[in-house]
Amino acid sequence: MSSFFDSISARVADSGKRKRDNSRGKIFHCDCGQPVFFHNTACLACQAQLGYEPDLGEVRSLAEGTEPDTWVLASEPKGRIFKRCGNLNTPAACNWLLPADSAETLCLACQLNRTIPDLSVPENGELWRKIEAAKRLLIAQLLTLGLPVKPMVEEGDGGLAFDFVGTSVDGVAPLTGHASGLVTLNIKEADDAERAKMREQMHEPYRTLLGHFRHEIGHYYWDVLIADGPFLEHYRKAFGDERIDYGEALKVHYENGAPPDWANHFISTYASSHPWEDWAETWAHYLHMMDTVDTALSYGISPKAVQRDYEPFTEAVLTDPDDPSAQDFLRIVNAWVALTGVLNELSRAMGQRDFYPFALPAPVVGKLQFIHRVVKAGSEQVSRDETVAVTIDEPMLMAGAAAAQNMQTQEQGDAGQSQGDGMGNNQGQNLGPSSTPEGAPAVGAAPAAAPLDNAVAPVNNNVAPVNNPVAPVNNNVALVNNPVAPLDNTVAPVNNPAPVVNGVNADGTPANPTTPPQAAQQPVPAPL
Ligand SMILES: [Zn+2]
Ligand SMILES: [Zn+2]
Numbered sequence: 332m333s334s335f336f337d338s339i340s341a342r343v344a345d346s347g348k349r350k351r352d353n354s355r356g357k358i359f360h361c362d363c364g365q366p367v368f369f370h371n372t373a374c375l376a377c378q379a380q381l382g383y384e385p386d387l388g389e390v391r392s393l394a395e396g397t398e399p400d401t402w403v404l405a406s407e408p409k410g411r412i413f414k415r416c417g418n419l420n421t422p423a424a425c426n427w428l429l430p431a432d433s434a435e436t437l438c439l440a441c442q443l444n445r446t447i448p449d450l451s452v453p454e455n456g457e458l459w460r461k462i463e464a465a466k467r468l469l470i471a472q473l474l475t476l477g478l479p480v481k482p483m484v485e486e487g488d489g490g491l492a493f494d495f496v497g498t499s500v501d502g503v504a505p506l507t508g509h510a511s512g513l514v515t516l517n518i519k520e521a522d523d524a525e526r527a528k529m530r531e532q533m534h535e536p537y538r539t540l541l542g543h544f545r546h547e548i549g550h551y552y553w554d555v556l557i558a559d560g561p562f563l564e565h566y567r568k569a570f571g572d573e574r575i576d577y578g579e580a581l582k583v584h585y586e587n588g589a590p591p592d593w594a595n596h597f598i599s600t601y602a603s604s605h606p607w608e609d610w611a612e613t614w615a616h617y618l619h620m621m622d623t624v625d626t627a628l629s630y631g632i633s634p635k636a637v638q639r640d641y642e643p644f645t646e647a648v649l650t651d652p653d654d655p656s657a658q659d660f661l662r663i664v665n666a667w668v669a670l671t672g673v674l675n676e677l678s679r680a681m682g683q684r685d686f687y688p689f690a691l692p693a694p695v696v697g698k699l700q701f702i703h704r705v706v707k708a709g710s711e712q713v714s715r716d717e718t719v720a721v722t723i724d725e726p727m728l729m730a731g732a733a734a735a736q737n738m739q740t741q742e743q744g745d746a747g748q749s750q751g752d753g754m755g756n757n758q759g760q761n762l763g764p765s766s767t768p769e770g771a772p773a774v775g776a777a778p779a780a781a782p783l784d785n786a787v788a789p790v791n792n793n794v795a796p797v798n799n800p801v802a803p804v805n806n807n808v809a810l811v812n813n814p815v816a817p818l819d820n821t822v823a824p825v826n827n828p829a830p831v832v833n834g835v836n837a838d839g840t841p842a843n844p845t846t847p848p849q850a851a852q853q854p855v856p857a858p859l
């Protein structure tokens with residue numbers, strides 16, 4: 332099967348010639364022909380059960396297997412046998428599948444949860460539902476890109492884990508951030524009103540759960556793909572030297588705001604705070620771009636149909652114009668510019684906020700190309716690892732767990748600012764002495780407003796939620812049936828004996844997601 336990169340490159344080059352190419356994309360159908368969507372669990376037209384098969388990257392119709400609680404893809408009755416994720420009938424309403432013979436009860440995406448919200452608090456079920464919906468979009472994209480997604484078994488092993496936590500009984504708000512593979516999210520971010528308020532306070536043009544996840548996961552993949560790996564020197568050339576004092580850099584950022592000319596070099600004001608944040612912000616935009624362009628192409632939306640001339644980016648802006656994928660990348664980024672321009676206009680025609688309230692200066696496009704190369708290399712490495720044993724003399728692209736352990740620590744308390752100009756903690760209050768500057772309360776120095784316009788935004792899969800004839804995710808289902816929070820992957824969600832107390836680990840020890848690891852402060856200041 333061709334890789335995602337082969338597929339999207341062919342489709343974007345070909346767009347306008349063919350109406351639609353479903354060879355690999357974001358459009359799903361029930362076997363009865365009904366259009367269905369990423370989060371659907373059943374088809375309303377024919378009542379078929381639906382499940383997301385992460386290896387295929389598709390929502391498929393299911394038929395019952397011969398054993399109880401097993402399923403096969405309806406179109407492949409003799410094919411692989413699956414079971415449904417144990418979080419199906421919980422507020423998470425997870426529609427993912429896993430192999431029936433897996434020792435796990437939760438799908439890959441749900442296995443990544445280390446702490447989930449306390450479901451004895453009535454409103455937490457709905458918050459968790461939204462969080463999991465965004466997280467599944469994230470994980471599905473990472474898998475589509477071919478990036479390694481490995482659950483953390485123990486801290487510092489190079490794996491990935493999520494803590495979804497609220498304010499503690501002592502009133503301490505958790506800081507959204509990343510440290511050594513652990514992504515912490517303050518569940519208040521799933522409250523739309525709270526998040527909108529925070530976005531206003533932070534003067535951010537954009538703040539979403541998916542944006543938070545895409546930003547934080549960028550820090551994780553810095554550990555995995557950059558730290559101590561062959562790309563490190565290239566990274567420093569493109570983004571600056573990450574060894575400058577992180578805490579100090581953020582402090583300066585909060586006190587002084589972004590440099591006046593930030594928009595010429597960065598995707599957001601926050602990106603100008605430190606090379607790690609520049610990477611995470613730009614990484615998030617790379618994921619935004621790839622997912623949205625992929626979705627637009629899946630629906631036959633051609634950048635060539637956009638009736639407006641944009642000056643396309645050329646090799647001149649690339650960090651590596653000789654890279655074999657340089658032309659493919661340029662086509663994707665130019666499609667992104669054309670599509671987002673139209674989508675912004677569509678948003679304005681509806682009186683909505685801009686779909687993509689950002690501008691892409693040439694240096695950011697260069698950084699995006701660097702990320703494209705890194706992601707492709709990471710993807711190719713994973714696929715080599717999966718097919719054959721890794722040849723020893725091959726330079727490893729993955730920086731590995733050891734590197735991951737001593738680096739990270741950034742972002743505690745990150746305003747999550749996926750793409751915001753953000754700063755500040757999520758609550759702006761009582762963060763305690765250990766909070767890092769990223770968790771500092773918003774300062775009045777509103778950095779220059781993010782550029783409002785220009786290019787961008789392709790239609791996407793939201794096409795039909797309202798009219799969607801297909802069974803919506805069954806939210807609410809499980810507050811009653813799931814009095815216990817599955818704290819981690821090793822525990823079956825339904826029978827999970829572990830109490831789900833916010834901030835408490837499965838073994839009863841207090842989880843302490845609010846303790847921010849100290850920022851790695853290494854010497855060697857370097858100019859941004
Ligand atoms: Zn159907
Ligand atoms: Zn799941």
Ligand SMILES: [Zn+2]
Nearest residue numbers: 608611742745
């Ligand atoms: Zn960050």
